[in-house]
Amino acid sequence: MPNKICFLLFLLISSPVFAADPPDSLSVCRDSWTGRDKLFHFTLSFFLTVSSSVVIHREAKTDHFLLPAAGIAAGAGVAKEIRDSVTPGNHFCFKDLVWDAAGILVAAGLLL
Numbered sequence: 745m746p747n748k749i750c751f752l753l754f755l756l757i758s759s760p761v762f763a764a765d766p767p768d769s770l771s772v773c774r775d776s777w778t779g780r781d782k783l784f785h786f787t788l789s790f791f792l793t794v795s796s797s798v799v800i801h802r803e804a805k806t807d808h809f810l811l812p813a814a815g816i817a818a819g820a821g822v823a824k825e826i827r828d829s830v831t832p833g834n835h836f837c838f839k840d841l842v843w844d845a846a847g848i849l850v851a852a853g854l855l856l
Contacts, residue, residue, distance in 0.1 A: 773835060773836070773837035773838055773839055773840075775837055775839055775840075777839055781840070782839065782840070782843040783843075785821065785840045785843035785844050785847065786843045786844070786846055786847040786850075787847065788820075788844075788847065789817045789818075789820075789821055789843070789844040789845075789846075789847030789848050789851070790847035790848070790850055790851045791847075791851075792813075792816060792817040792820060793813050793814055793816075793817040793847065793848050793851035793852065793855075794813075794851050794854075794855065796809075796812070796813035796816045796817065797809045797810060797813040797851075797855055800812055800813055810852055810855055810856070813851075813855075814848050814851075814852060817844070817847070817848050817851075818844065818845070818848060821840070821841055821844030821845075822841065824840075825837060825840055825841060
């Protein structure tokens with residue numbers, strides 16, 4: 745139980761770092777903070793965290809499922825943004841990663 749509380753506190757403390765303005769090299773994202781795709785990022789990260797947690801908990805038979813599940817969801821979000829950065833007509837968007845992190849945080853809070 746203390747590990748879960750420490751993990752949630754770590755996420756809450758580090759979340760302002762993700763909410764800060766991105767460096768100039770990442771500011772090519774002209775999307776709105778509340779665009780439709782941001783809901784998609786939040787929802788997908790939330791459900792990926794929850795579903796990964798369930799699978800890890802059941803298959804590995806361990807109570808240490810939250811950190812790997814959050815890592816899977818975060819990795820998927822970063823991979824998508826990297827793919828976007830090399831796709832013609834698309835771009836890397838720091839705001840998408842913030843919404844991914846928000847989905848992971850909410851899922852982690854509910855799973856604790």
